[in-house]
Amino acid sequence: MLLLLLLLGAATSRCLHDETQKSVSLLRPSFSQLPPNFRSSSLTLPGSLDPQPLRIQICYIGDPVSDGAWDPEGDGMRGRSRALAAVREAAQRLQGVLAVPPVRGPLLLSRDPAQYCHAVWGDPDTPNYRRCSLLNPGYKGESCLGAKIPDAHLHGYALWPEQGPPQLVQPDGPGVPNTDFLLYVRVAHTSKCHREATLHELLHALGFSGQLFKKWRDCPSGPSVRENCSTRQQVTRRDEWGQLLLTTPTVSHSLAKHLGVLGVSLGVPLEEEQGLLSSHWEARLLQGSVMTATFDGAQRTRLDPITLAAFEDSGWYQVNHSAAEELLWGQGSGLEFGLVSTCGTGSSDFFCTGSGPGCHYLHLDKGSCSSDPTLEGCRMFKPLANGVSRLENRA
Ligand SMILES: *[C@@H]1O[C@H](CO)[C@@H](O)[C@H](O)[C@H]1NC(C)=O
Numbered sequence: 001m002l003l004l005l006l007l008l009g010a011a012t013s014r015c016l017h018d019e020t021q022k023s024v025s026l027l028r029p030s031f032s033q034l035p036p037n038f039r040s041s042s043l044t045l046p047g048s049l050d051p052q053p054l055r056i057q058i059c060y061i062g063d064p065v066s067d068g069a070w071d072p073e074g075d076g077m078r079g080r081s082r083a084l085a086a087v088r089e090a091a092q093r094l095q096g097v098l099a100v101p102p103v104r105g106p107l108l109l110s111r112d113p114a115q116y117c118h119a120v121w122g123d124p125d126t127p128n129y130r131r132c133s134l135l136n137p138g139y140k141g142e143s144c145l146g147a148k149i150p151d152a153h154l155h156g157y158a159l160w161p162e163q164g165p166p167q168l169v170q171p172d173g174p175g176v177p178n179t180d181f182l183l184y185v186r187v188a189h190t191s192k193c194h195r196e197a198t199l200h201e202l203l204h205a206l207g208f209s210g211q212l213f214k215k216w217r218d219c220p221s222g223p224s225v226r227e228n229c230s231t232r233q234q235v236t237r238r239d240e241w242g243q244l245l246l247t248t249p250t251v252s253h254s255l256a257k258h259l260g261v262l263g264v265s266l267g268v269p270l271e272e273e274q275g276l277l278s279s280h281w282e283a284r285l286l287q288g289s290v291m292t293a294t295f296d297g298a299q300r301t302r303l304d305p306i307t308l309a310a311f312e313d314s315g316w317y318q319v320n321h322s323a324a325e326e327l328l329w330g331q332g333s334g335l336e337f338g339l340v341s342t343c344g345t346g347s348s349d350f351f352c353t354g355s356g357p358g359c360h361y362l363h364l365d366k367g368s369c370s371s372d373p374t375l376e377g378c379r380m381f382k383p384l385a386n387g388v389s390r391l392e393n394r395a
C-alpha cells in the first residue's frame, strides 16, 4: 500500500536504502479505498477480511540521466531487463511469504496537499474551511527521488472558492488494478547495490526501515482484523550499554528461540551507522540474515525467521512463517552470544581470533579470520575472494 522507489545497480555490497530513505516520502491509497477492515466500520463483506498474497506491481520509470543516451552496445538495456527480472523474481517470492487484505478496486494514490496547495480557507464558519484556496504555482506533480509519478496513478486535485463547488484542476487517474503495493523502479548504474540484493531492498520498502518502524501497528486481534489496530507504543529502545534494540514481541520471541533461551525477553540489536536511521540487524548477532547491512552473496544469505517475525510485528502483513530459511549463525548459542565483550574470548566457534585460515561457518568456503566495520572488532572466518568451495573440492 505504500510507495517507494527502488534503485538498482551493479557492483558492491552496500545498501542503497540508507541513502535514499531520507528523501523518500510515502503515499497511500485514499481512505475510502482501503478494505473495510481497515476502517472502523461495521460493514463486512463476506470473505473480504481474509488476507491474500501480496500483489506487488512493478512500475518502471526511466532514468532521466541515461535515457536517450548513446548506448551502442545495448548494455544499459540488458542491465535494465536483468534488474527488472530480479525485482520481479523477488516480488514473486514474497507472494508466498506475505499476505494482506486486498485493496479493493484500482489502487489510486493520494497527493500530498502540502505540495500542490499554497493556502487553505481559514474561517471555520465557511463551508470550504481547510480546503485549498490557492495552488502552489510551482507544483509539478508528485515525484519520488526525482522521478515523476504518473498522474494516472494519482487522485486528482481541485481549487475551492470561498463558497460553492470546486474547480477541478486534475481529475482522478484510472489507478492501477489488482495491486496492493506499487513499486517504482528506476534502474541506475551505481556502485551501490548488487542486483542479487534486490530482495533486501524490497524488504526495506515493505516496512523494514528505520523510517517506518514508528508507523508499525499493534493488531491484537490478528492480521485479518484490523479495526482494533493502534500505532505501536514502542518499537525500539536502547539498552544500558546504548545498543539500539527492536523490542516488539514476535521478534523478541524469535531471537530467544534462535539462541535457545526461550522465555527470556530480548530485544533484537540493530546496526547503527553514523547519521542514519537504523534499518539493519546487528551483524555480530545475525550474520547471514537478509537484513544485515552487508551483502555476502546469495548462497550465504537467508530469509530468516527473525526477519519474518519483524514483518509480523509491523502489523501490516500476515506472514507465512514456514517460508523462513534456517539461520545457522549463533543458533543455540545463548544470551552471551555476539557481544563485543565475549566474541574474542574463544567461547564461541562462530567467532575466531588471530588472522589464520579456517572454514566459513556454513562450510561452503575456506576463509581467513578477519573483521569488518559491522563486526566492531569481532572476528570471523570470512570467505576468501578466490576461495575454493567445498562442493567444488568434492567434484
Ligand atoms: C508458505 O511457505 C511454504 C514454504 O515456502 C510454501 O510451500 C507454501 O505454499 C506457502 N503458503 C502460502 C499460503 O503461500
Ligand SMILES: *[C@@H]1O[C@H](CO)[C@@H](O)[C@H](O)[C@H]1NC(C)=O
Pocket: 221, 225, 227, 228
Ligand atoms: C475490538 O475491541 C472492542 C473493544 O475492546 C471489542 O468489543 C471488539 O470485539 C473488538 N473487535 C474485534 C474485531 O476484535
